[in-house]
Amino acid sequence: MIIDKVLIFSFKLMIVNLILNNVVSEEDTVIQTYKIEGKVSVLQSSGENKNTEWMQDTVVIVDGGNYRGFLKEDGTFVVSSIPSGTYIVEVASPNYQFELMRVDITKGGKIRVRKVNFLSINSVQTAPYPLNFFATERAAFFELREEWKVKDFLFNPMVLMMVLPFLFIFAMPKLVAMADPEAQKEMQSQMSVLNNPQKLPDLSEMMSNWFSGGEKKKKTATTVAVKKAGKRR
Numbered sequence: 001m002i003i004d005k006v007l008i009f010s011f012k013l014m015i016v017n018l019i020l021n022n023v024v025s026e027e028d029t030v031i032q033t034y035k036i037e038g039k040v041s042v043l044q045s046s047g048e049n050k051n052t053e054w055m056q057d058t059v060v061i062v063d064g065g066n067y068r069g070f071l072k073e074d075g076t077f078v079v080s081s082i083p084s085g086t087y088i089v090e091v092a093s094p095n096y097q098f099e100l101m102r103v104d105i106t107k108g109g110k111i112r113v114r115k116v117n118f119l120s121i122n123s124v125q126t127a128p129y130p131l132n133f134f135a136t137e138r139a140a141f142f143e144l145r146e147e148w149k150v151k152d153f154l155f156n157p158m159v160l161m162m163v164l165p166f167l168f169i170f171a172m173p174k175l176v177a178m179a180d181p182e183a184q185k186e187m188q189s190q191m192s193v194l195n196n197p198q199k200l201p202d203l204s205e206m207m208s209n210w211f212s213g214g215e216k217k218k219k220t221a222t223t224v225a226v227k228k229a230g231k232r233r
Contacts, residue, residue, distance in 0.1 A: 034105050035080040036062060036089060038131025040071055042096050058093040062103075084109075088116065089131060096135035101127060 040058060044051060052073065060069040060077045067087075069079035079089075084105045091098040100116035115125040153159060 031083050032107070032109075033081045033083055034109055034111075035078055036069075036082060036087075036103055036105075036111070036131065037076070037078050038089075038129075038133065039074075039076045040091055040098070040133045041075050042135045043137075054093060054095050057095070058091060061090050061092055063087045091133045093135070093139070095138055097137070097139045098133045098135050101131055101133075103131070 038060070040055075040060070042054065055071040055073075055075065058071055060071070060079060062068070062079050062082065067079050067082055069077040071077050082105065084107045086102065086104050089101045089103050102114045102116050104112040104114070111129050113127040113129045113131060115127055117123055117125065
């Protein structure tokens with residue numbers, strides 16, 4: 001009888017231990033979750049203050065779509081069942097553009113908000129919590145067509161090539177009149193040489209002298225001078 005009682009008691013202890021272990025394991029597996037709150041608003045004209053159709057197509061996305069939230073009538077939202085960690089919160093809207101926010105949730109439930117800047121990652125710009133998304137302009141789906149401007153026409157290279165010579169033609173006489181008498185004489189002599197084709201050198205002769213003919217002529221001239229000097233002796 002005593003052995004039977006001991007066996008029954010030990011069996012009860014084993015059952016109690018199994019139940020306690022299951023309760024502790026369930027408590028360990030429970031993950032503490034939190035929620036992200038905020039508000040979305042847009043800048044509207046006086047005639048569109050009561051327009052709330054954009055809220056129906058607007059969705060708050062957390063962690064690339066793993067968690068989602070929808071807007072209420074006043075523009076607020078709540079995304080719940082979010083564990084601790086770092087998340088990117090964005091507002092997806094077909095009509096407006098919003099900034100991205102980075103939300104850090106600690107294990108103790110403290111929340112810190114920063115603005116996302118992919119160009120300068122090291123710069124930290126904090127933002128208040130609850131989140132506040134505000135759109136100042138609509139999303140631009142089309143590129144604006146460039147308008148014709150008089151400035152573009154005037155700075156066209158072809159127009160400059162046509163206009164600048166006329167400006168020089170009309171401006172040069174005034175510049176000459178304003179110059180000194182000696183400078184005027186030099187410029188007049190240069191212009192007279194250019195206007196008289198007989199005084200201009202032949203281009204073929206100049207080219208031949210530059211490349212090959214100049215040295216030969218000098219040699220022949222020197223040899224002729226030496227021969228004449230020998231005959232005179």
